[in-house]
Amino acid sequence: MNLYRAHVLVCGGTGCHSSNSDKIKEKMEDRIKEKGLENEVKVVMTGCFGLCESGPNVVVYPEGVFYSHVKLSDVDEIVDEHLLKGRVVKRLLFKEAVEENIIKSVNEVDFYKKQTRVALRNCGIIDPENIEEYIAYDGYQALARALTEMTRDEVIQLVKDSGLRGRGGAGFPTGLKWDFTKKASGDKKYVVCNADEGDPGAFMDRSILEGDPHSVLEAMTIAGYAVGSDQGYIYIRAEYPIAVKRLQIAINQAREYGLLGENILNSGFNFDIELRLGAGAFVCGEETALIESIEGKRGMPRNKPPFPANEGLWGKPTLINNVETYANIPVIFQRGVDWFRSIGTEKSPGTKVFALGGKIENTGLVEIPMGTTLRDIIYGIGGGIPKGKDFKAVQTGGPSGGCIPKEYLDTPVDYESLTKLGSIMGSGGMIVMDEDNCMVDIARFFLDFTVDESCGKCTACRIGTRRMLEILEKITSGKGEPGDIEKLEELANNIKDSALCGLGQTAPNPVVSTLKYFRDEYEAHVYEKRCPSGHCRRLVTFVIREDLCKGCGLCKRNCPNDAITGEVREAHVIDPEKCIKCGTCIEKCPFGAIEKR
């Protein structure tokens, strides 16, 4: 094996990939060859680094020099200056990687320093398309230990002792689920990985699959051994082409290495994994709908019980876990239960990955110990709200979750605390909203999503959510009437109580939680026909402040509907009858004289 003096890691996650990081990697390799460095420097394409906001990202080891916003045209300079002459290209460094002229390595940057990477341990570090790299980072050791040194019950006991809880949203104890599936009677059993990742603003599972696919395969195989199954399925969204490709490569490599297939590691244990693609139905993230879909049917949820552990795929006992849940398994075996329990809280050990997005400085993936406060995540790691705006709320749990206001920023994040606030942990979407976001409109946005995705099996969900959406649309367009808010509450209770599956049962959450914390915004829309954040176009009026207007005429010239009049150097006025509320004038006014009211 060749010993390289330097490694260049180029992020190949979806975010950076979409800004051409694959071409950056190729060009880097070409230039390195041109300079005769190909035996000294190795270029590796990895999964997401987590800091997608500043992509495309490149890190050079051993120093850990972190370059961000790298363009194709920057490649030659990195090779010629840094790799050849050993001079760091300062202008390309990540903004927080330089402090008082000292260059910080990637691990010392605040964004990473405050994280604990367990599920994401290999993401952005190894080449996901090369099984050797996974093995070099202790990959498949857990499987070897389970198969050769442990009984099935010992494996399950270890998972139970770790206290690991399902990362797909509900937080069900993983070891217990494995135990149920093992104890269920059946001649055939299945192990399923839920990679449907339905939350419309999140990409944790995708990044794990793109960056470290073998950790999921290894864990599923361990699970197969524990519960007594020889066949696994990964149900993955068709919208994730890179993840699908890397998973298929990983499965093929694992088969070649005898880590999948018959007689794995000479233990006599057989297990194989097949990919099944989803086809764009959110409800298929619900486990029984997912099972229907793998069976080749419409993805409509089944009644529970029976639970999948007893009657799942083709009526057989089926273990179903989320991607991130599986990604935790191998490392728990490697480093032990005590280590795992030393992270996080008593009731929720370990970490959680969040896709941090919205109005936040550092958009990307963060993994934090359970029990970290929302404030630490948003301000400590996320870098706070851009443009000096005020924080308004943070949304967790996607369409099943809720919005949490400023007062609760010091809440430690775990399953119970978020539920208590009327939101949920969910699968890991965390969207930050600032003063410009209208909470009624956000509730409308989520209801719009649910109405679209309701499978239609039960009336409460199908009709009820539609009724709620209609009312919300009425309110945001300025036609709200007294009684509408109360009607929303009544519908919410109805749907919660009578929907068959989690989709319907949790669909009202975004409305209920915003009503709880931002009722005044609803009331302003309904009773005063006013949108306090200025978001709902039909409810705002554009006004020029006489005291600030210098009469420069810029707004007048740019108004598309000739709604502004006024003489040069005199205060201008907007004719509300003509104004189409396009917002152009606000952007154009150099003196900030125009306001939304």
Next chain:
Amino acid sequence: MGLKFDWEKNKEKIHELELFIEENKNKKGALMPVLHKAQDIFGYLPLEVQNIISEGLSVPLSEVYGVATFYSKFSLIPKGEYTIGVCLGTACYVKGSQEILDKVQEILNIQVGETTADGKFSLQATRCLGACGLAPVMVINDEVYGRLTPDAVEGILEKYK
């Protein structure tokens, strides 16, 4: 665009599909993978194709139709040459992707789910594309455009016209 299915022109494609059906028909739950393959090959799932699948897998046509219409990825009508997807994932929405979508609709004069009369563009609203760092985001076929403003839309669409 004619919606009539041309058996002669599609001969090779039909053959490809039939081969795939043959290979997979004994697999459990083969209908979804076969529908995916057919969608890839033809770009949509006309009744004729559903019939081939129904016969090949011995699944009633009503069931094939039921499954094909349940999932949004499967389309019963042909798509345009370029599929535009504007991300309405939460991260993009809070950063104003609705305005991007409105602008595309205005310029192309079509609604979400529709195709322009010349068969050039189809418009979809997608969920998170995994590029939230670039929000708001739009994709045209495989090309991703990020950090968009409504003003930038016209210039981007121009490139494909």
